[in-house]
Amino acid sequence: MTRQRMTWIVLTVVFVGLLVARGFVGQGLGRVYVERGEVSLAKDGRSDQGEPVWRTVPRDQAEHAWITWSRVTPKAFAEAQAKEPGQDRVVLSWPRTVGLWLAALLTLAIFSFLYADNPAYKLSESIFVGVSAAYWMVVGFWETLVPKLFGAILPGTVKAMVQPSLKVPAFSPWAPGTWDAADPAFWPWMQQWGSMAIALVFGVMMLWRLMPRGGWIAGWPLAFIVGMTAGRRMVTQVESDLMAQAEATMQSVLPVTPGLSAWDLFWGTLPGILVLVGVVCCLCYFLFSVQHRGAVGGAARVGVWYLMITFGAAFGFTVMGRIALLAERVEFLLDDWLWLIDPNHLRS
Amino acid sequence: MLVGAVLGLARGAAAEGEAESSDPELPAFHEQRLPLAAWTLGIGLATLVFVFRSRRGKPPVIRRLAALDAVDEAIGRATEMGRPVLFVPGIMDMNDIQTVAGVTLLGRVARTAAEYDAQVEVPTSRSLVMEAARDAVQSACLAAGRPEAYQPDRVHYVTDEQFAYVAHVTGSMVRERPAACFLMGTFYGESLILAETGNHVGAIQIAGTGETSQLPFFVAACDYTLIGEEFFVASAYLSGEPDQLGSVQAQDAAKIAVIAFVVIGTLVATAAVIWADAAWLHETSDFLRSAVGARP
Amino acid sequence: MSVLGRLERLDRRWIFLAMFLVVSGPILYMGLTGKLFPEKVTATTQSVFDAVEAVPPGERVLFAFDFDPASAGELQPMATQLLRHCAARKLRVVCIALWPLGNNLAEDTITEVIHADFPQMRDGVDYVNLGFQAGQEQLMTLLTTNFRKGFPVDQRGRDTADLEILEGVRSVTDFPLLIDVGAGFPGSKEWVQYVVTGSGGKLRMVAGTTGVSTPQLIPYYPHQLAGILAGMKGAAEYESLVNAKIGGTPPPRYLEAQRRMGPQLFGHLLLVALIVLGNVIHFTRKARAAA
Amino acid sequence: MIARQAVPLAIAIGAGLLMAVSYFLRPLGWMSESASEIFNVVSAIAFVLGAGSLLKANLSTISRRDRGWGYAAVTLGAFLVTLVVGMGKMGVNPSPSSPQAAWSGDQQTAETPFGWIYEFVLSPLSATMFALLAFFVASAAFRAFRAKNAGAAVLLVTAFVVLLGRTYAGVVLTDWMPGWASGLRLENLSNYLMGVFGSAGNRAILIGIALGVAATSLRILLGLDRSWLSREGGG
CATH class of the missing domain: 3.40.50 (Rossmann fold)
Structure with a gap:
């Protein structure tokens, strides 16, 4: 048996032992409680736009009714039980309790990668990739394709099934007789519908890659995207970075307040001069078609120093947030899962 | 349908134009963006001038960039060791210019790899980037005269989720032990996770990004880093074509113009504080500042 | 093997373990005792x-x-x-x-x-x-x-x-x-x-x-x-x-940020110590190489 | 070859110039909005290609019984389950304001299966992966922050000052300094380093990036750099 495998076994056994022990001490650990609520609705006339309006009614008169569950603290469960033992309004949620344990185990599995690659990490990595790829596809479908593409091309269906607030236009692309250029809603609709039609054509071209022949057509939408990105970034980047940063630097290095002592004047002027020198020297470092010798070389060397200070300081400032992220995960394990600490007084 | 769509867009434009131009305060041209137009045209003209000069046989000499001179060495090492080369084009989509720059660089790296007979692995975090990267690698193999070296499955999509992508890439780094890692594109928090793992498996690492918040981590953890603008000249540098080198020279010309503006602008602004009564100094200062987009 | 040699070849997993301890230690301590670390206002x-x-x-x-x-x-x-x-x-x-x-x-x-x-x-x-x-x-x-x-x-x-x-x-x-x-x-x-x-x-x-x-x-x-x-x-x-x-x-909800500062403090100190240690190793080795 | 080379180049140049020009002309202002909507939709449609690549890679690993094929099966299973649950909005109640539309409900709450997957699988995995950074920051600080040359020394001294200046310990360490030397207190020194040297460095980097982006875009729009274009296409 290798030393590494030995370490794994010892760690796992000790950990499971502690976990079992924890389960029998005090309040135990890792449970989620929920409170039941009800939604029961009946139609209450129609709005000015002809949409049905719904109001809450007693359960037996409802046309649509369902039960909701919202998360509450273990303290709320204890209080509800103390008031009325055996009540069924606040109960233990099995799906969420299982979820909490799954989340905790996945968290530990990812941390185990720090020791070495191992089956637990590989398993959670596989789950992570599969779930997240599907997750973003689902989000892309329901948040982009349905409201934008289908909303423009099949507005009636989208309104009936998904998005009742959608305004169905009075125009149809297939029936030019319905077009009314005087209607203020017409041109915005034309724009929306037109872009979605182009998007659909481009999308089909992209998917042609899956066909045995003619996959080169996917190069067209890609070319559109690359060109569009290049054209837009060319101007916006010059505006927001080049010009804005140059403007920020073109300030008087002297403090505007009159009547300062020589000492204050010196300290007040220094930052402006240092910034100017720094910007110029760093830009010299970025000169590519000039060899870094002589004056340019000297300036470039100073520029490198400035860049190193910039990176060092940014590193120092960024580290904070990183440690906070780890602290959050540790709090999740100790507080939500193991119930070892209770800083927010959720259980007592 | 496409015709109708284009027509619709054109008419939509006309209508919006009417609606807006009926407001006398809003002329068709964004006049506050006049300085921007001047800068953009200036950079464009400089590019044309220097490209033509370069074509006429005066290509500029570009200073050496150690990170890019190391590309051949890194790929050669991968070939010798029989290990793959990993290329990560960032985690953003094709509507980010850094991803576009990363994909053009992938084309250069893949060409060298095809010549050296090294395998390039490209996991991507976006479907469109996968398609663009496949195109780039395929044309690189073709240009290297080895079309059979192109294996589309080596350029594959993983997931759009930032950290699931990172989990997969770091996991496969530890398992496949690439000899060289290229991290070229837009990176956020994951930059250091990738760079430290690559370092741990002993890969030569060359990184490049324009994401200023991540540069410190790449500088600390990678062997070579293309800092900001260096990342954007990398593709031109590696191509060695006179046209592209000419455009790099245009970048320098624009940079010298910016330096001149900044130095003169600061001096004039300072002078305007010292001689507060001299109206012409204030006017000059305001003019210079408005030329870089300052609003009165 | 000398101490220096060992430190030079230090398995990075010891650093990971140290980081985990300095972050979770204060959380556990503060969570169990309810005490906070002091703040000096900048x-x-x-x-x-x-x-x-x-x-x-x-x-x-x-x-x-x-x-x-x-x-x-x-x-x-x-x-x-x-x-x-x-x-x-x-x-x-x-x-x-x-x-x-x-x-x-x-x-x-x-x-x-x-x-x-x-x-x-x-x-x-x-x-x-x-x-x-x-x-x-x-x-x-x-x-x-x-x-x-x-x-x-x-x-x-x-x-x-x-x-x-x-x-x-x-x-x-x-x-x-x-x-x-x-x-x-x-x-x-x-x-x-x-x-x-x-x-x-x-x-x-x-x-x-x-x-x-x-x-x-x-x-x-x-x-x-x-x-x-x-x-x-x-x-x-x-x-x-x-x-x-x-x-x-x-009430505890008004102490959230100060509670989070415990792990920050020790995390930063660990990083500072690691930078110092790294440089001590570097310079000692250089001095030995020169000698 | 025209359809495979010349047309895409023409499309790219046309789209790029239109986007650039439309930024200056008010009547064309709608273009950028339309273009980004087109991009979003094309990118959402292209998910099919990503899914295809994912399925193909994992299925071939499984069918070849490659090392680790079991993990490929897990990825595939997780992918399909999430996809079916999410696409069908399974177990999602309609929105209380419009119960007549069956699919109007929100599936981002932990009550729904899809929301459960987010809250108990995706979100903890993502947060934990991000938290690994704290460990890597530590190993990088030990390994990489060594004064090998003048530049590296400057880098590490700055990081050192800022790190100390951001803790209680560092603040107390230099608190004794008298008022006239308060600029040397660690917290003020770190602000000064960032505010003066850091802002000069950042400005120059940003100006450089802007020029780099403009030149890269121009190389694409002038057809100088065509390495992104497919030579053969298909695949």
Whole structure:
């Protein structure tokens, strides 16, 4: 048996032992409680736009009714039980309790990668990739394709099934007789519908890659995207970075307040001069078609120093947030899962 | 349908134009963006001038960039060791210019790899980037005269989720032990996770990004880093074509113009504080500042 | 093997273990004992506190929620304490959001602070939430000329022209103080560039921001920005200042940032120690190589 | 070859020039909005290609019984389950304001299966992966922050000052300094380093990036750099 495998076994056994022990001490650990609520609705006339309006009614008169569950603290469960033992309004949620344990185990599995690659990490990595790829596809479908593409091309269906607030236009692309250029809603609709039609054509071209022949057509939408990105970034980047940063630097290095002592004047002027020198020297470092010798070389060397200070300081400032992220995960394990600490007084 | 769509867009434009131009305060041209137009045209003209000069046989000499001179060495090492080369084009989509720059660089790296007979692995975090990267690698193999070296499955999509992508890439780094890692594109928090793992498996690492918040981590953890603008000249540098080198020279010309503006602008602004009564100094200062987009 | 040799070949997993211990140790200690580590207030934080103190009671302040749940870990404690400080000073607070999810966070903060601890404050008179409006920096520019056009209705659909709290407000400069809690674009930097710089000193601004984006704001302090709460540490310092001002034993939700500072303190010290150790090894080896 | 080379180049140049020009002309202002909507939709449609690549890679690993094929099966299973649950909005109640539309409900709450997957699988995994950074920051600080040359020394001294200046310990360490030397207190020193040297460095980097982006875009729009274009296409 290798030393590494030995370490794994010892760690796992000790950990499971502690976990079992924890389960029998005090309040135990890792449970989620929920409170039941009800939604029961009946139609209450129609709005000015002809949409049905719904109001809450007693359960037996409802046309649509369902039960909701919202998360509450273990303290709320204890209080509800103390008031009325055996009540069924606040109960233990099995799906969420299982979820909490799954989340905790996945968290530990990812941390185990720090020791070495191992089956637990590989398993959670596989789950992570599969779930997240599907997750973003689902989000892309329901948040982009349905409201934008289908909303423009099949507005009636989208309104009936998904998005009742959608305004169905009075125009149809297939029936030019319905077009009314005087209607203020017409041109915005034309724009929306037109872009979605182009998007659909481009999308089909992209998917042609899956066909045995003619996959080169996917190069067209890609070319559109690359060109569009290049054209837009060319101007916006010059505006927001080049010009804005140059403007920020073109300030008087002297403090505007009159009547300062020589000492204050010196300290007040220094930052402006240092910034100017720094910007110029760093830009010299970025000169590519000039060899870094002589004056340019000297300036470039100073520029490198400035860049190193910039990176060092940014590193120092960024580290904070990183440690906070780890602290959050540790709090999740100790507080939500193991119930070892209770800083927010959720259980007592 | 496409015709109708284009027509619709054109008419939509006309209508919006009417609606807006009926407001006398809003002329068709964004006049506050006049300085921007001047800068953009200036950079464009400089590019044309220097490209033509370069074509006429005066290509500029570009200073050496150690990170890019190391590309051949890194790929050669991968070939010798029989290990793959990993290329990560960032985690953003094709509507980010850094991803576009990363994909053009992938084309250069893949060409060298095809010549050296090294395998390039490209996991991507976006479907469109996968398609663009496949195109780039395929044309690189073709240009290297080895079309059979192109294996589309080596350029594959993983997931759009930032950290699931990172989990997969770091996991496969530890398992496949690439000899060289290229991290070229837009990176956020994951930059250091990738760079430290690559370092741990002993890969030569060359990184490049324009994401200023991540540069410190790449500088600390990678062997070579293309800092900001260096990342954007990398593709031109590696191509060695006179046209592209000419455009790099245009970048320098624009940079010298910016330096001149900044130095003169600061001096004039300072002078305007010292001689507060001299109206012409204030006017000059305001003019210079408005030329870089300052609003009165 | 010598100590130096061992340290040079130190398995990085020992460093990982050390990091885990210095972060989880303080969390466990503070969680079990309820004790906090002390805070020494730095100048940037003190000036935020002073700027809020300088606004006379009854005046209005504009409070922008420009973040989302992803950065709420660092920023929510700041937002909570800033709102609590304003309410305790009897300032009238107008909340807005330039990030779509900022609106929910503003609502949560109002519930947590005003509804719970300042029930006498009246919606629409002493505080209001105008909700989210799209438009980013264009919206900011619009607010400098026509505030009500930027926010025509409040979160509950009331016309802002009828709100008592906005009586006489024509532009954003009619507020003496702007508080921005921001995580990125659009956020504090844009407020400075598009609103504060053009106000000619009429509008003062304080910002609460994440550790990652702090470097971009420091150049504006102390002229355009009267104060900055920088990341977790800024939040913790400000929390201790507000708790000291209000007095009494604060409920646990008002100690969140200070609780998070325990792991920060030891984490930073570990990093400093690691840098020192790394260089000691480096220079000792160099000296030996030279000898 | 025209359809494969010349047309895409023409499309790219046309789209790029239109986007650039539309930024200056008010009547064309709608273009950028339309273009980004087109991009979003094309990118959402292209998910099919990503899914295809994912399925193909994992299925071939499974069918070849490659090392680790079991993990490929897990990925595939997780992918399909999430996809079916999410696409069908399974177990999602309609929105209370419009119960007549069956699919109007929000599936981001933990009550729904899809929301459960987000809250208990995706979100903890993502947060934990992000938290690994704290460990890597530590190992990088030990390994990489050594004064090998002048530049590296400057880098590490700055990081050192800022790190100390951001803790209680560092603040207390230099708290004794008298008022006239308050600029040397660690917290003020770190602000000064960032505010003066850091902002000069950042400005120059941003100006450089802007020029780099403009030149890269021009190289694409002038057809100088065509390495992104497909030579053969298909695949």
